[in-house]
Amino acid sequence: MTFEDIRAAAINEWDSLEKSDQVRIYLGSATCGRAAGAKTISDELEEELQKRNISAVITQVGCIGSCYLEPLVDITKPGKPRISYGNMTPKKMVELVDDYIVNDNPRPDLALGSIGEGSVEGITDFFQTPMLKSQVRIILRNCGFIDPEKINHYIARGGYSGLVRTLTMTPDQVIEELKKSGLRGRGGAGFPTGQKWEFCQRAPGNEKYIICNADEGDPGAFMNRSLLEGDPHSVLEGMVIGSHAIGASQGYIYCRAEYPLAIERLKIATDQMRKYGFLGKNIMGTGHNFEIVIKEGAGAFVCGEETALMASIEGKRGMPRPRPPFPAIAGLWGKPTNINNVETWAAAAVIMQRGWEWYSQFGTEKSKGTKTFALVGKIERTGLIEVPLGMTLRSIIYDIGGGVLDGKEFKAAQTGGPSGGCLPQSNLDSPVDYESLAAAGSIMGSGGMIVMDENTCPVDIARYFISFTQGESCGKCVPCRLGTRQMQKILQRICNGNGEQGDIEKLQKIGETVKTGSLCGLGQTAPNPVLTTIRYFRDDYEAHIHDKKCPSLTCKDLIRFYILPDKCQACLICLRNCPAEAILGGKRMIHVIDQDKCTKCGTCFDVCPKKFDAVVRVTGEKLDVPDEPVPMLAGKA
Amino acid sequence: MVEALKEIFSAYEGEKGAVIPILQKVQAKLGFLSPEAIGDIASFLDTSSNEIFGVATFYSQFRFTRPGRHTVHVCLGTACHVKGGGTILETVEKEIGVEAGGTTGDYKFSLERVACFGSCALAPVVVIDKDVFGRVTTSKIKETLKNYD
Numbered sequence: 001m002t003f004e005d006i007r008a009a010a011i012n013e014w015d016s017l018e019k020s021d022q023v024r025i026y027l028g029s030a031t032c033g034r035a036a037g038a039k040t041i042s043d044e045l046e047e048e049l050q051k052r053n054i055s056a057v058i059t060q061v062g063c064i065g066s067c068y069l070e071p072l073v074d075i076t077k078p079g080k081p082r083i084s085y086g087n088m089t090p091k092k093m094v095e096l097v098d099d100y101i102v103n104d105n106p107r108p109d110l111a112l113g114s115i116g117e118g119s120v121e122g123i124t125d126f127f128q129t130p131m132l133k134s135q136v137r138i139i140l141r142n143c144g145f146i147d148p149e150k151i152n153h154y155i156a157r158g159g160y161s162g163l164v165r166t167l168t169m170t171p172d173q174v175i176e177e178l179k180k181s182g183l184r185g186r187g188g189a190g191f192p193t194g195q196k197w198e199f200c201q202r203a204p205g206n207e208k209y210i211i212c213n214a215d216e217g218d219p220g221a222f223m224n225r226s227l228l229e230g231d232p233h234s235v236l237e238g239m240v241i242g243s244h245a246i247g248a249s250q251g252y253i254y255c256r257a258e259y260p261l262a263i264e265r266l267k268i269a270t271d272q273m274r275k276y277g278f279l280g281k282n283i284m285g286t287g288h289n290f291e292i293v294i295k296e297g298a299g300a301f302v303c304g305e306e307t308a309l310m311a312s313i314e315g316k317r318g319m320p321r322p323r324p325p326f327p328a329i330a331g332l333w334g335k336p337t338n339i340n341n342v343e344t345w346a347a348a349a350v351i352m353q354r355g356w357e358w359y360s361q362f363g364t365e366k367s368k369g370t371k372t373f374a375l376v377g378k379i380e381r382t383g384l385i386e387v388p389l390g391m392t393l394r395s396i397i398y399d400i401g402g403g404v405l406d407g408k409e410f411k412a413a414q415t416g417g418p419s420g421g422c423l424p425q426s427n428l429d430s431p432v433d434y435e436s437l438a439a440a441g442s443i444m445g446s447g448g449m450i451v452m453d454e455n456t457c458p459v460d461i462a463r464y465f466i467s468f469t470q471g472e473s474c475g476k477c478v479p480c481r482l483g484t485r486q487m488q489k490i491l492q493r494i495c496n497g498n499g500e501q502g503d504i505e506k507l508q509k510i511g512e513t514v515k516t517g518s519l520c521g522l523g524q525t526a527p528n529p530v531l532t533t534i535r536y537f538r539d540d541y542e543a544h545i546h547d548k549k550c551p552s553l554t555c556k557d558l559i560r561f562y563i564l565p566d567k568c569q570a571c572l573i574c575l576r577n578c579p580a581e582a583i584l585g586g587k588r589m590i591h592v593i594d595q596d597k598c599t600k601c602g603t604c605f606d607v608c609p610k611k612f613d614a615v616v617r618v619t620g621e622k623l624d625v626p627d628e629p630v631p632m633l634a635g636k637a
Numbered sequence: 638m639v640e641a642l643k644e645i646f647s648a649y650e651g652e653k654g655a656v657i658p659i660l661q662k663v664q665a666k667l668g669f670l671s672p673e674a675i676g677d678i679a680s681f682l683d684t685s686s687n688e689i690f691g692v693a694t695f696y697s698q699f700r701f702t703r704p705g706r707h708t709v710h711v712c713l714g715t716a717c718h719v720k721g722g723g724t725i726l727e728t729v730e731k732e733i734g735v736e737a738g739g740t741t742g743d744y745k746f747s748l749e750r751v752a753c754f755g756s757c758a759l760a761p762v763v764v765i766d767k768d769v770f771g772r773v774t775t776s777k778i779k780e781t782l783k784n785y786d
Binding site: 031032034035036067068070216217218219220221222225257258259260295296297298299300301312313314315316317318319333374376377378382383384414417448450452456461464465468472474577579580599601602603606 | 713715716721724755759776
């Protein structure tokens with residue numbers, strides 16, 4: 001079967017789905033959709049359809065990125081555009097089956113937007129809604145649209161045409177195309193991809209390897225998981241293209257074990273590729289041989305570092321080694337090896353599909369193309385987004401993300417995970433690209449972007465990240481092993497209210513030593529979260545150390561919760577919800593918090609009805625409230 | 638040799654770099670890596686038990702003691718941390734009576750902390766066995782734990 005035959009059959013399959021005279025229902029079923037309850041929705045839907053004897057095509061799709069609206073369900077009726085519904089519940093699902101599928105009322109009150117040609121009265125175009133409007137979805141173009149377990153869906157939307165084109169070109173031509181596209185490594189460091197491929201291609205030796213780094217270990221990042229779950233073939237196509245350009249006959253995908261669904265979908269996808277002759281011996285009749293092995297990580301953050309990752313594939317402790325020799329010369333099993341991040345491989349595929357001119361129109365002069373970000377933390381619209389490089393932080397957070405949660409004040413955005421830093425308010429109008437982020441003391445990283453508000457304590461965040469890297473340090477380099485430990489101890493005591501004069505300077509000094517004295521990226525960047533928070537939020541550090549106050553009201557040893565007697569309505573809500581049973585009171589008895597028992601979890605603060613607003617959180621002061629429950633004053637409610 | 642392991646080993650005959658996949662398969666089969674199992678793996682790979690222990694202890698996935706019937710993973714990724722994952726962990730610790738890394742005396746629950754599940758948009762997240770629970774609160778997690786026996 002030629003590629004043209006395969007493509008014709010795939011388009012046919014896709015069209016018959018798109019133009020089917022049946023109702024089509026698309027269920028978001030990536031990990032986040034499932035966690036939000038997609039399974040119960042799907043069970044409910046099937047039951048309701050069966051009851052009413054309606055036949056419909058149900059497709060499981062990946063994630064469209066609007067995670068805050070999960071679970072998502074899309075419905076297409078023949079001749080109508082696809083309509084998206086969010087925050088689905090079993091009850092809403094039943095309503096939609098009755099109102100829209102049976103009776104033709106699309107329920108604009110529940111709809112998020114419509115997708116595709118045509119319009120429905122009262123429903124806006126989903127891609128014109130604020131979260132999606134300013135995004136440029138290239139890497140994520142298929143996520144949420146195709147069934148990731150069907151290779152034909154991917155092919156019908158242009159998939160594998162990049163591979164076909166690649167196989168008509170010489171390896172040098174492919175590398176040249178990559179170079180012209182301006183693509184830089186999406187794992188975080190931003191090394192030009194074409195140049196990296198060239199190093200490995202030119203390295204002496206017949207046996208070469210390529211690796212896809214899917215060990216997305218940064219806490220707070222899930223771009224790679226979403227892409228692998230939603231469109232695995234885009235990554236795999238990129239790898240086969242790379243194998244031709246570099247001259248590798250063996251590839252590995254190193255995926256963290258915490259992503260079982262991604263691993264399952266990769267296995268399904270590689271089996272499908274073999275059937276079509278896109279993988280294995282004599283790929284598409286060109287004589288090129290290439291195989292992919294999926295390796296499951298075993299839980300070690302340092303294995304995201306390339307030399308540690310290769311040691312882990314070889315079955316050793318995942319410890320980094322000095323470079324040079326670089327992996328391009330002596331990598332896996334001592335052979336020339338090229339390693340790229342998941343998103344880089346997917347970008348290579350789309351560049352070969354659409355050409356470098358098209359790709360390089362996006363982004364800035366030095367940072368071409370788009371980048372996916374996991375936008376999370378204290379933000380209204382959390383999710384997975386893709387934007388052209390160079391967009392300002394403000395546009396990302398306010399236009400796409402809808403601003404800080406509950407209208408609070410923006411404090412900082414953390415990029416680059418444990419290797420990155422915090423970008424404060426003054427950076428809101430700087431473009432997000434490799435150079436600007438580095439200048440601000442952070443890094444692009446693989447794309448985690450965690451938004452912090454006035455109640456996120458920068459000292460606590462620094463302590464959090466250094467505890468993380470301290471626990472993940474492999475222990476090979478002394479400055480990293482011991483330095484991060486000392487930094488953690490100092491930060492811990494600052495957060496506990498035992499900080500000492502000179503602690504800030506000590507942190508800076510140790511931080512610089514760890515940066516310069518460590519072999520690999522983990523140690524070289526581990527102090528970044530501490531150093532950038534000191535740089536931008538020194539006042540917070542000083543308040544902790546000198547005044548024993550946590551201005552963000554986060555550090556548990558420095559805050560207290562009180563119930564204001566003149567506001568408490570003795571409603572018992574906080575009393576019943578307190579996990580520590582630290583609230584005393586009763587019917588018509590003003591509630592009181594037993595400060596010795598209180599674990600500062602904040603549950604009472606969260607559950608106290610807004611109209612009463614009786615629980616307060618203070619730092620550095622003691623309020624004069626009764627020690628024991630007292631009867632409510634007569635005349636009060 | 639533990640009989641059940643022979644089948645696992647046979648799939649890796651002559652394959653290089655097979656230590657970690659073998660450890661993963663053995664743990665999936667037995668629930669944890671017993672000293673006997675480690676010894677068997679070592680003799681299959683023609684190396685010492687120390688070598689195998691060295692590799693296994695490097696990775697947080699591997700357990701050397703018998704786990705509970707259910708494993709509760711509390712995510713402490715950045716998004717979960719910012720949204721109160723630490724408090725969730727404390728609540729679970731209190732509720733089942735063991736600290737992170739431990740197993741209850743009746744082998745009902747094991748409790749683990751996890752660096753990140755990648756479901757950050759649903760923070761804070763708890764995973765019990767294979768069920769993912771998003772937007773967890775202290776009262777919700779207490780209720781959820783009651784559903785397991």
